[in-house]
Amino acid sequence: MQRLRGAPQRLGLTGRGLLVADLNTWAAAGRRAFAYIMDSGVATVEILVLREARPLPTEPVVDQVQAHADGVDFLIAVGGGTITDVVKYVSSGLSVPFIAVPTAPSMDGYTSSVSSMLFGGLKQTLPTCCPVGVYADLDVLSTAPPRLLAAGVGDLVAKYTARADWVLSHVVTGEYDCPQTAAQLLQGVNRLRAQADELGKRTLETVRSVMETLLQAGLAAHWVGSSRPTSGSEHLLAHHWEMRALQTGMDHPLHGDYVGVASVLMTWVYHAVLAGCLPLTVPDKPADSEFRQVYGTAADAVLRARPRVCGAGTVERAAMTRPEWAAGVQAFLPDPDELVSLLEAVQAPIRPRDLGISSLGAAEALRLGPYLRDRLTILSVTEADTAGFPF
Numbered sequence: 001m002q003r004l005r006g007a008p009q010r011l012g013l014t015g016r017g018l019l020v021a022d023l024n025t026w027a028a029a030g031r032r033a034f035a036y037i038m039d040s041g042v043a044t045v046e047i048l049v050l051r052e053a054r055p056l057p058t059e060p061v062v063d064q065v066q067a068h069a070d071g072v073d074f075l076i077a078v079g080g081g082t083i084t085d086v087v088k089y090v091s092s093g094l095s096v097p098f099i100a101v102p103t104a105p106s107m108d109g110y111t112s113s114v115s116s117m118l119f120g121g122l123k124q125t126l127p128t129c130c131p132v133g134v135y136a137d138l139d140v141l142s143t144a145p146p147r148l149l150a151a152g153v154g155d156l157v158a159k160y161t162a163r164a165d166w167v168l169s170h171v172v173t174g175e176y177d178c179p180q181t182a183a184q185l186l187q188g189v190n191r192l193r194a195q196a197d198e199l200g201k202r203t204l205e206t207v208r209s210v211m212e213t214l215l216q217a218g219l220a221a222h223w224v225g226s227s228r229p230t231s232g233s234e235h236l237l238a239h240h241w242e243m244r245a246l247q248t249g250m251d252h253p254l255h256g257d258y259v260g261v262a263s264v265l266m267t268w269v270y271h272a273v274l275a276g277c278l279p280l281t282v283p284d285k286p287a288d289s290e291f292r293q294v295y296g297t298a299a300d301a302v303l304r305a306r307p308r309v310c311g312a313g314t315v316e317r318a319a320m321t322r323p324e325w326a327a328g329v330q331a332f333l334p335d336p337d338e339l340v341s342l343l344e345a346v347q348a349p350i351r352p353r354d355l356g357i358s359s360l361g362a363a364e365a366l367r368l369g370p371y372l373r374d375r376l377t378i379l380s381v382t383e384a385d386t387a388g389f390p391f
Contacts, residue, residue: 151348156214163186263339280381291303
């Protein structure tokens with residue numbers, strides 16, 4: 001944290017800045033971050049503390065930050081996923097740089113150049129910008145609530161199915177692929193699996209390992225220019241559940257909790273496809289009326305985002321190229337049990353019911369989630385449900 005002293009000068013930032021935090025992150029790190037930055041004496045920094053304890057990346061929150069950021073020369077995000085995503089979005093819109101001060105090892109977006117926003121009730125990933133500096137203090141990260149570390153691990157186990165979907169899409173559609181970036185990221189996640197027993201102890205070294213892998217994941221997305229290395233079918237399920245929770249006014253779990261549970265489910269789906277238990281087929285397309293019933297005011301945006309790649313031609317190409325993409329996926333995809341062991345080590349949820357999601361809610365996500373963005377995943381070429389899901 002002390003390295004923030006003189007940080008604006010070292011990063012070439014002058015003029016007026018705005019530090020953004022929420023009530024929790026201001027107490028955890030914002031006050032000290034502000035003091036160290038002001039101690040350098042090279043910049044004037046104003047403070048915006050959002051009054052919500054758990055703000056969401058919605059239009060009203062963005063509007064609030066934009067109103068205070070008018071005329072600033074740089075921004076400082078002190079917080080976790082929402083604060084960072086909102087500041088990235090505003091920073092990108094204003095074409096000004098920003099500094100990230102993470103307060104928890106809870107998600108992989110600190111170093112990425114995309115923001116996960118909730119606009120019009122639709123969870124969507126938008127291109128933004130990456131920070132000019134990241135100042136992650138281990139003392140701050142290690143004192144974050146344990147559930148935030150668990151959420152970070154949940155976000156990281158997603159990298160296996162994200163990579164599987166990327167391999168599938170590359171082989172089937174010719175989508176750009178970067179095996180080197182993917183291999184580096186999976187190596188980091190594999191190291192965490194190897195030290196699963198230590199993760200639950202939440203030592204400084206294990207917190208460091210989780211945080212470094214999260215930062216590496218964000219950089220992978222930045223280098224590739226999309227969220228492909230970090231997000232696949234598991235994130236589509238997670239986004240569906242998040243949107244449904246917000247619609248019903250439910251005090252929803254953390255993003256990483258949803259992602260971890262969805263990763264276990266999608267790893268099981270992949271193994272079922274690879275074993276021939278789930279055939280390649282064109283999924284039944286839900287009627288527009290079902291989208292409107294489920295997503296309400298967000299339905300129009302969802303319908304506009306429906307993938308163009310789901311069709312007989314795509315399934316035929318997937319069947320013809322199956323030996324190639326199946327061999328690629330089998331080379332790195334762990335068994336669902338291995339993901340469960342890692343998540344259990346940090347007391348993270350592993351089943352939909354752990355999050356208050358029924359078997360019907362899980363099946364609904366498998367059916368509708370793939371339509372939340374135009375991206376080919378395994379759910380584009382098979383009809384999956386939760387029948388036989390052992391967890």
